[in-house]
Amino acid sequence: MKIHFIAIGGSAMHNLALALAQKGYTITGSDDAIFEPSLSRLKKQGIAPDQLGWFPSKITADLDAVILGMHAHSDNPELRRAKELNLKIYSYPEFLYEQSKNKTRVVIAGSHGKTTITSMILHVLNYHHVDVDFMVGAQLEGFDTMVKLTDHNEFMVLEGDEYLSSPIDLRSKFLLYQPNIALISGIAWDHINVFSTFETYKQQFISFVSSVSQGGALIYNEEDKEVVDVVEQSNNYIKKFPYHTPGYAIRDEKVYLQTSEGELQLSLFGRHNLLNLEGARLVCNQIGIQNEEFYEAIISFKGASQRLEKIYETKDYIVYKDFAHAPSKVLATVKAVKENFSHKRLVACLELHTYSSLNPEFLKQYKYSLEEADEAIVFYSEEALKIKRMEPISEELIKNSFKKSGLKVFSDSISLEKYLKEIDKTNSVFLMMSSGNYGGINLNSIFK
Incomplete structure (x- = not known):
């Protein structure tokens, strides 16, 4: 089969492309941005696009199927061409x-x-x-x-x-x-x-x-x-x-x-x-x-990547990284770490990164989710709000939503990085929760 991926670079999409290439299918694809490790893995398999962008010329009548990723928009030029040719268009789950x-x-x-x-x-x-x-x-x-x-x-x-x-x-x-x-x-x-x-x-x-x-x-x-x-x-x-x-x-x-x-x-x-x-x-x-x-x-299962994944450990402190971002996930993860490390000081740092978590109405769902942390930090990027075309949110709104005494709020990654570098790490466990990257902070420079 000959299959073309519109938005091949996504985490799920590029893995499906790799699986089908390994199955013997002829795979092509396009995207306007492809990040690591997706890019290297596609290159290794020989199916990475030669250049970024959308090219209707890639959509030809001999394609058996087109797979459309969520990253593409409904007016995507390759999608329009696929419709003109009456090609079979699948979503990823389809x-x-x-x-x-x-x-x-x-x-x-x-x-x-x-x-x-x-x-x-x-x-x-x-x-x-x-x-x-x-x-x-x-x-x-x-x-x-x-x-x-x-x-x-x-x-x-x-x-x-x-x-x-x-x-x-x-x-x-x-x-x-x-x-x-x-x-x-x-x-x-x-x-x-x-x-x-x-x-x-x-x-x-x-x-x-x-x-x-x-x-x-x-x-x-x-x-x-x-x-x-x-x-x-x-x-x-x-x-x-x-x-x-x-x-x-x-x-x-x-x-x-x-x-x-x-x-x-x-x-x-x-x-x-x-x-x-x-x-x-x-x-x-x-x-x-x-x-x-x-x-x-x-008994030998250590966990999935970024799900309570231990990334550093020294004689003084341990650092866990977790994908938690929704309120129920944050609450469960904070409780888990505090229960397991009851004799250590828990520093929980959450990035508000998704559309939901940055929505003023939805923020109320986070009430008491950080309650069991000895020190709680919330970070959000003002730049992320601009990219998502969302209204600014205030430090006061975040503090009122979480209802956590002593909550520290950062909207600048440089200030957050400086604070985490200088904080006393003795007998502590750090829980870094995010589906993003804290505005590009280098965790190595803080903890390693």
Whole structure:
């Protein structure tokens, strides 16, 4: 097959391009900006665009398909040309469904935890040499790409995102997968720029449960009342398996999981991660992995990239980096670190970077999310607000929203970097939470 990618440089898009090139497809693509490591990986495979920009001449009648990324706009010149030629245009999730429609599809959904749960499942399957196709939103240890597609594997494991499919397909991505086995980890309002009310956001999950194949399985977090409500509303003829946080103990900053196989020391920590682990176990059961096999494999799971990822450690301090940005994720991550390192001073630094987190109305959702930090810092870039064409926000608004005593607010990356360099780091754990890069701050210069 000959396939062209419009906006090939995105994290998900370039991984799909690599997977299809490895499958033997002829791949071309365009983008107006491609950053590392995407650019180097595309070059290594020989499919990086020769120059940046959009070129309608690349859209030819002999293309079998065009895959449209969210980074492109609906008036993209290559997209217009593809429409003129009546070419088949797929969104990213639509194409993944086409590649997996004859397989057993496992879809992991939820406002938080879906990347970690998907990563846990893939780690366990890889440990036991169970070969599956997959798509996951983070780079995993032991895996070359975030997407794998074959013609022979029985299962496809997909991280199910509720965000829009493409600029011309405004359905949530996970509604296109039609899972045989599904999981919902939690529901907490996100993507306010697309889902303007919580009810609209929650409706996506109601529709997702309806999309599970009849006779299929739904695994769900029974500790989340919104998830329970969605599941109880469903009349879909499916098997339902609830899960909750398992028993565990913390000794000397190590987590011990209590199981029917005895107590197991884990390489990860955090109550939310143990909850994720239970969901992953039930999914693996559905795939054919027994509990003892699951536990044998999961003890070596260290986490997905940028999900409570330890980046530095000295005799005085430890630094963790986390992708947390939504209020529920921030709250869970801060609690996890404080619980595990109860005898250390916790310095939590959050960057407000997304459309939702920079919205004055949505900021109220962060109330008390940093409460358990001994010192809390919030950073936002005034330049990011200008790029997103959003109104300025004040330090006072942020402090009133978080309700955290002593909260420090920075909008200048140089001042933040100087503060973090000079802060007393003795017996401390630093939690750096962001889906951005703190305005280009070099964490090496601060902590290494």
